[in-house]
Amino acid sequence: SAVISQKPSRDICQRGTSLTIQCQVDSQVTMMFWYRQQPGQSLTLIATANQGSEATYESGFVIDKFPISRPNLTFSTLTVSNMSPEDSSIYLCSVEDLRFGYDTEAFFGQGTRLTVV
Amino acid sequence: QKEVEQDPGPLSVPEGAIVSLNCTYSNSAFQYFMWYRQYSRKGPELLMYTYSSGNKEDGRFTAQVDKSSKYISLFIRDSQPSDSATYLCAMSERATNKLIFGTGTLLAVQP
Numbered sequence A: 001s002a003v004i005s006q007k008p009s010r011d012i013c014q015r016g017t018s019l020t021i022q023c024q025v026d027s028q029v030t031m032m033f034w035y036r037q038q039p040g041q042s043l044t045l046i047a048t049a050n051q052g053s054e055a056t057y058e059s060g061f062v063i064d065k066f067p068i069s070r071p072n073l074t075f076s077t078l079t080v081s082n083m084s085p086e087d088s089s090i091y092l093c094s095v096e097d098l099r100f101g102y103d104t105e106a107f108f109g110q111g112t113r114l115t116v117v
Numbered sequence B: 001q002k003e004v005e006q007d008p009g010p011l012s013v014p015e016g017a018i019v020s021l022n023c024t025y026s027n028s029a030f031q032y033f034m035w036y037r038q039y040s041r042k043g044p045e046l047l048m049y050t051y052s053s054g055n056k057e058d059g060r061f062t063a064q065v066d067k068s069s070k071y072i073s074l075f076i077r078d079s080q081p082s083d084s085a086t087y088l089c090a091m092s093e094r095a096t097n098k099l100i101f102g103t104g105t106l107l108a109v110q111p
Helices: none
Strands: A004-007 A010-013 A019-023 A029-038 A043-050 A070-072 A075-082 A089-097 A105-107 A110-115 B004-005 B011-012 B021-025 B034-040 B045-051 B056-058 B061-066 B070-077 B085-091 B105-111
Touching: A004 A089, A019 A029, A019 A089, A029 A075, A043 A070, A070 B085, A075 A089, A105 B045, B004 B085, B011 B021, B021 B085, B021 B105, B034 B061, B045 B056, B045 B061, B045 B070, B070 B085
Parallel strands: A010 A110, B011 B105
Antiparallel strands: A004 A019, A019 A075, A029 A043, A029 A089, A070 A075, A089 A105, A089 A110, B004 B021, B021 B070, B034 B045, B034 B085, B056 B061, B061 B070, B085 B105
16 A cells, blocks of 8 residues: 655645645655545545646646646645635645556545644 | 535444445446545545445445445444544546545544
8 A cells, every 4th residue: 555645744824825735655656636625525636646747637726826746756746825714724645546447546645734824 | 516415424323333324426427436434634545445336345344336326325333433533435437537525424433
């Protein structure tokens, strides 16, 4: 099983600033995913990060607000830019697991709990 | 209407009880159905995976999919305090390969 380390685990940030979240995997993976988990709401996919190409963003999420880097097969970053209190949430990265012969995200990091004040 | 509906709970049961967790969905193209368990301040972990309809059993856990009713269930037998967590259902269709999650049900098993 993949082990995913996310940093920071939590942070309190001032509005208007930016925070970069790091995700490190202990093995090479093709696809990495970034999710947002707001209180009382479903886990929502922000974007898919593939190594060597631009991230693919879901409806409602844009690169200017959530720039993503994927420099190699074990690492990715998500930046939350120009933060407002509405960005307060848990942000999670995940990677696919091919055990079932189907790309399903089985492994998640522990999440980054972000509070914007 | 949300694509996936899940009762958020909280659900409180005594130790040893049988727990039934459920999700309904509206997209008939969903073929892959998953249950994740999420402990407090941790990321979700995949618990059960089912393709199409039918049952799947793994120890104390049984996942059921009824595609005709667009309804999936997770049963936990002989529930333990260590089962206390939030349980999220998720599903996807092959065409998009994108997971759609329910909001999660918070379960508390009382010793």
